[in-house]
Amino acid sequence: MPVRPRVLVPLALLAAVSVACGGVGGSGGGGGDSDGAGGAEPKGSLSTLGFGLPDEIAKARVATFKKAYPDVSLKINEGGFDAQQFLSSVAGGNPPDLVYLDRNILGTYAERGALEPLDQCVKDRAIDMAAFRPAATAQVTIDGTVFGIPEFLSVRVVIANSQDLKASGLTTADVDASDWDKVSAANAKLTKSEGGKLSRIGFDPKLPEFLPLWARANGASIISDDGRTATLDDPKVVEALSYTLSLVKQEGGWSRMKSFRDTFDFFGAKNQFAQDQLGAFPIEDFYLNVLAEVSPKVPIVVTSFKDRQGQPITYSTGLAWAIPKGAKNPDAACAFMQKMTATDTWVAAAKAKAKERKSKKLPFTGVFTGNREADDEIFSTVYQPAGIASLDNGVKVLRSVQEHAFSLPPSPAGAEFEKAWQDAVTRALEGRQSAQAALEEAQQQAQKALDQAAK
């Protein structure tokens, strides 16, 4: 029986926390080069949530939009996507015109009716969805309806300390995950302890967050293609978790390993490769850019992560633009999404970024836009090898794995599903449950959440 507490809603939001927390222009549709013909000339105010202007890639694209649509007054609410802020604005009847959010949670909002379908927008603005990488498009399309325009394709590759590999008589083939026995052997050789303390992690499997990658490499998925059925108790998922747990055990166990990992100066010049604290790990592509900036000459080698048949495979994530239900200026929002993801806009942004890096005498490692056409254009006209073998080779690997990317499908309970499997992996890492028991419990929790959300 529906009740109508419109007035009470904002108060209730406060209460849930206060009671308990108290004291609680004219070019390219996405990928194409069409003119966006068909959409009316937008004007008025346009507000965004979840988007910031941290670098030239964002700034240059926004500048391109402003130049193309001078009659639109753009209000960028800097900062990452904040569910609390978004929900409050929706409950208050004043949602932003655009949200910029992780593609992994887009399905949750779309399936609850919080986002506008974009099929008409795609048609009006001639956005070529086929130009986007399939792994990106899959995350914003639910039952054939588009709910978001994707940006970026963050892929995972293996980065290793080349000096450590050489000193241990290893090659990238030992750490590319195609042969799990080889990875275990490499882990044993690369892991070092001094004075009872871990001083180097051999091979960090990046648990819990990379379980989907290990599962896929073992021929399984943690959720069905339609995003409605959890498959966490699949024997191959259990096998993948059991294997990765064995790597952590080789390093002295989770508590010891994580405690050491938490000390890494991950984004600094004294990062784990510069300090010889890590042999190898699978990691998101952005990290090559980090290393290019803070320690470009650190001895690393990049290789693709491979499945057990030896084929490159990569787990991908990324961001997306979407229009919330109740947005006051959907026309301008549609024009904005088209312009921000158009090939020409991406190329202009890449040029600005390359120029900025050059002025700082830093290597430019390219931009992976999630838009195949834009990527091809950027890497054929803007990108120039830095002349540093490790980085140049790394960029080649990153480009090569783009077509091997998979992603988790949109799910009505994305956040709960993720929490269920990540908590399960943590319980197993802490030794409180076996891989089998932890994933069986997670399967129950995840399926219950998916079923409830789908009602």
Place this chain on the structure above:
Amino acid sequence: MTAETAAVVRPARLAAWRRRETRWAYLFLLPWIVGFLVFTLGPMIASLVLSFTSYDVLSSPSFVGLDNYREVMSDPAVARSLGNTVFYTALHVPLAMTLSMGLALLLNRLGRRSSGFFRTVFYLPVMTPPVAVGVLFLLLLNGQTGLINAALGLFGVQGPNWTTDPAWIKPGIVILSLWSLGSTVVIYLAALRNVPEELYEAAKVDGTNARQRFRHVTLPQVSGAVFFTLIVNTIASLQMFTEVYTMYFGNKQTQSGSSDAALFYVIYLFQQAFQFLHMGYASSLAWLLFVVILVITVVQVRVAKRFVYYESENS
């Protein structure tokens, strides 16, 4: 005006004046009353209503009766998070009160000027933003490179992995919580300063030692302040959120791989509300916590009647 008339008029005027005074009092209280009704009582009633619904903010709530409360009773995460919170409270409150009293007693022995300096020093950490405290203690408590284990190492003790070993996560959080003892110290110091000197002198004449004077003079005299801090610290501990959320759940990186041992009740409530969009369920969780706090507070008040000394009652 005769003396008799004046005598009759005076109480009437006094009553009128009192009424005016009462009206003025209410006028000055009005901002708080409005704030309380709009921002506390109203939301509490709304959350009570929502606790009987299934509501995700994005669509209209639908009435589900007592389903949320039944779910609360069977949800293992509720028991786990409540257990973590009560465990923390049981460790933190007595420890914080004992340490604060010790520090206040030391401060009370200092001269006024140096006491003021140290009072400021002890209170300064309270001014540190809780988020900064959370980040700071992630570094201090690190099992490999943290200062706390380095200090233990000086005594030949190999410290545990405070932030990653489930058995040591809550004790680590208790250590963190001692960072902001300052408020309690200041309250105790004020209470100690109010203990009449002649009581100590009389006790000395009776031949008592320092321990006896503390037990039979100081403690009864400051028992009101002790009781106040017991109530306030217990409620704050049961609502512990910001520091722990920052340390273990603040972003994707910290959240993935964070142990259940750090899942405090209000964090679980927040996750249900704003990560999983279960506003109705989160409201029922809030009301359960309200009841838990109410019961504990009532018990504390009842017990306190036997131990707390109020001078005004005595007089």
